[in-house]
Each structure stands twice: as structure tokens, then as C-alpha cells.
Amino acid sequence: MPESEIELDQPLAASVAAAASSQTKSRLRLALDDIREGVLSKDIWLMLGWLEVKQRYRRSVLGPFWLTISSALIISAMGPLYGKLFNQPIGDYFAFLAVSYIIWQLMSQIITDACYAFITAESYIKQVRLPLTVHIYRIMWRNLIIFLHNFVIVLLVLAYFRPALDWHLLLFPFAILMFLVNAVWVSITLGLVCARFRDIPLIVNNLVLVAFFVTPIMWKPEMLGRYQWTVNLNPFYHFLEIIRQPLLGGPVNLVSWLAVAGITVVGFAGMLKLFSRFRTRVAYWV
């Protein structure tokens, strides 16, 4: 590893610009390798993610379906109440709330879990050499399993209220894919920063709670009247839109698709910068 020779025991000013740039390049390559090899080590994260779900619900009869029940309870309590408060046609609002809430559960849970992705994997990180992103894919896979359990509710609600679905439904798998791709950069970034600064997970927890109320999950953007444009400033809104509109038979929200594409590019660039710089430090931080 010749690049580490340049790095230390020398004042920063001493390192030549050319050397520094070749150093960043190879670090970037190592970071990209980690992301790719992590995917290839799917045996490990598929197993660990599944094992964690099993461990959490060991010896309970319904297992992860308890979460499904809890989500169903919240939705069926909030649906009629807020539908009334907001003066919405009940069927329409109920389907909107159910779909939005369950997508939100997936998003928020991945974000809060990502903060502890590396911290909780301390024993692995210090004992075996694995791509670091294995721990990222592990938490994503675990939450995807839980999401699939929750998705039963979405299917039931859609079967009952029957929104007019069309070819837009084909966009749904693609939207989920876009969401997962973005979850990779968000999780790596949060995992890194939280491993270093242990206050961040607590801050993130608070922000996620706030985001639940300020994002159109319980309410619809139209209810804002002439301030409706403000929802476009909320990145969570765009991800919700691209996933839920195909399920609700709504129009394709082009602004949201474009916003998501932009977020993906910018997010990955930022994450790669951070990840290539600090990837090797994680073993020292946890």
C-alpha cells in the first residue's frame, strides 16, 4: 500500500499535489471496491439480516407480523379520524394514509438503523475482514424483510378500496429500486458519521420524528393551498411520491422523479468523498 507511505509523519504541506491526487484516486477505487464486494458477499448479509429478524421475534407466535398488526392498528385509528379532520373522502384518504405510512416506516427505520450500522457490528469489524458495506446491506435487507411483512396491509387496503390502477403500477418496482440505491449512500454516510460522533444518532432520531409530521404522510400537499410548492423542498416527499403514486393510481410526478435522480447523483458523490477518506478509520472508531 504505497499510498499510506505518503500520508503520515509528514506535514500536510509537504505532500505534493500530484501525489495527493493519485492517492485520492486509489482510495476512491478501494471505496468503490468495498461497495461492489459488499454486494458480492450477499451470502453473509442475507444470512445476518434474516438471522436478526429471527432473533428479534424468537419464540413469538406471530413474529414480525406483530409489526404488521401494530401498523394496521395505527392506520385504522388514524385513517377515519384524520380523514374527518381534514374533510377527506374516507376511502381515498385511507388508501393514501396506509400506503404512505408503510413506505415511511421503511424509510425512517433504515435511517435510524443506519446510524448504528457500524457501531453494532463492532465485533465483526474488529475480528474478520469483510467489506464494510456488508453491514449496510445487512440493515437494508433486514428492513426490507419487515417492509414485506407490512406490505400485506397495502395489498389489503388496495384490494378493498380499489384505486384505478393502470400501467403506472409498472413504475413501482423501479421506484423501490431507486429508493434502495439511495438508501445505500444515506446509510453509509450516516453509519460513518455516527461511528465517529455518537451524538448524531440521537439528533437523527429527533429529525426523523419531525420529518414524519412535516412530510405529506398524514396530509396531502393540496391541503397547503397556495403554499403547496413548499413540499418540493422536502426530499422525503419526492421518494414517497415516486413509490406511492403508482400504487394509488395517481399521475407520474415528473418533478419528483427528477428530484430523486438529482439526489442520487449528488448523494453518491458526497458519500464517495467521505467513504473513500474515512473507510479505513471505521475499525478504529467503533
Add this chain to the structure above:
Amino acid sequence: MSHIHAEDLVVEFPIYGARSRSLKNTVIRAATGGVLATDAAQRTVVRAIDHLSFDWNEGDRIGLVGHNGSGKTTLLRALGGIYEPIGGSLSVNGRVASMLNLTLGMDDYATGYENIFIRGTILGLNRREIAGMVDEICEFSELGDFINMPMRTYSSGMSMRLAFTISTSVKADIILMDEWIGVGDEAFSEKAQRRLAELVGKAKILVLASHSPDIIRANCNKVVRLDHGRIVGEI
């Protein structure tokens, strides 16, 4: 050709107390500009490996000796690719098996049989490779029907026997060991020693950290004495 080559290898641990780890201090530091440099320079670090250079080749059986905190385990972890060197260079050629924690990942509620697959996956084997070893592992660990019982029903000796057998089923060019592994009651222990000796015999390089002169004498042909992260003696 398996070999391990290190030049001026340095491994340092930053010490993060509650103070330096909190965001508040970093933000304040960043905002106060001038303080940043001094503070960054004054950050407490522990230098666990201090400019080590060595060249180990096939056939070498290295015994690492030294007091507690002399850097033995840190060096093993650096060789295993866990701690990226802070300075200097390190190249390790060959498939490395680090026997630092034999039970990592094992699940108490899963059966012994399931745990073979869990451990095997973590050791980097695919399902087919593991399936090919299962019978041998069951037989050697002498767990009998217990292999289909959750591991929490095992005595600690039984779980160690299983963990040992799985971890010693993986072939490797370079073996890293923190203390010689001993498991089980008298009869099993003898069998286990033979298995371990065979595994080590097949490996090209062994790096063994130990406090026991007897074990070092029995298994190593080179002794490296560490003190405060430096090599203070080589035989």
C-alpha cells in the same frame, strides 16, 4: 508464494473521550478556526505498533512474545487486514485465517447444525462448500444428536468444541492465532491438538502470539519479542 512483508509499519489508536467525540467540541473547534490545528495535533493517540519492519516467508513459524499491551494482538489484527496501517507499508500474500474469535456470529438459539452454516458463511465459504464439510464437523465435534438442538442447551465445552471444529475446517496459507487454542476435556483436547497441528502444518506461515514459552518452543521456529510496539529481540 505466501509472504508477509512490513516496512516501517505504524498503527495508532486515536483516543476519543466523551469530550472529543462529541459533536459540540468539533463544531466549536471548526468555528474557532485557529484552535483546530493545535487541537488536532494534540489529540491523544496510542502508538500500538511503532515502525516495525520484517519479512516473513514460507515455512516461517513466528512466535510473538511480549508483555500485555506490547502490541501482539494489534499486530495480528493489522496482518489480518482489520487495522489499516497509519504509516509505512504492509503486504500480505496468501489466504489468511485469523483464529482470533472462534465463536463470532454464532447464535445461541440456532441449532448446532445451523451454526455450522452461520460460522462457515462468516469464514467466507459458500453454501455448497459448507454442506461438504458438515458431516465431518458433526463427527469430529462428537455432538451426536445435540447437533440438532439449539446451542443454548450446550455446555460451554460443547459449544467450544463445535466452534473449534468449524474454524479449523478452513484451509489457509497464513494462520494468525492469539494464544494457542485448547478446547474440551482430556480425550477431546488431545484430538483437537492433533487437528490444529495438522492445520498449522499445512499452512505456509504461522503467526502465533503467546505468553507460554513452552507453546512457542513447540510450534515456532522464530521468536519476535515486542515491547511498546517495537521489536526488541529476534531469535
